[in-house]
Amino acid sequence: MAKHTDLLGDSYAPDCPGREILDHVMSKWGMLVLIALLERTYRYAELRRRVGGVSEKMLAQTLRTLEEDGFVLRRDFGEVPPRVEYSLTPMGRQLAKHVEALGMWIATHTPRVLAAREKYRQAG
Numbered sequence: 001m002a003k004h005t006d007l008l009g010d011s012y013a014p015d016c017p018g019r020e021i022l023d024h025v026m027s028k029w030g031m032l033v034l035i036a037l038l039e040r041t042y043r044y045a046e047l048r049r050r051v052g053g054v055s056e057k058m059l060a061q062t063l064r065t066l067e068e069d070g071f072v073l074r075r076d077f078g079e080v081p082p083r084v085e086y087s088l089t090p091m092g093r094q095l096a097k098h099v100e101a102l103g104m105w106i107a108t109h110t111p112r113v114l115a116a117r118e119k120y121r122q123a124g
Contacts, residue, residue, distance in 0.1 A: 029062040034096040041087040
């Protein structure tokens, strides 16, 4: 049976292409977009409202990157005014379920993390 570290391959190497994918997926905006799109298909403005605080530029960049990586599907209806929808590809849906699990862990453990931060600050 392969060890966990064997499965990671060269993930620890600075030039590993998986690191770039990890950056895209695990960025704050990447995570939130993937989790939102797990809920349903969104139009751009709807998605921007759902992912509160993201700028137009960052959302466009995040969507473009996730689309390039094969996780997000952009559907342009070719209408005026423009109508574009974003959804997850099958690979994106599979990935988003893992990202959602991490997000749920973070949400569940936020009080403990905040308590640890306060304890650290008080000890310092």
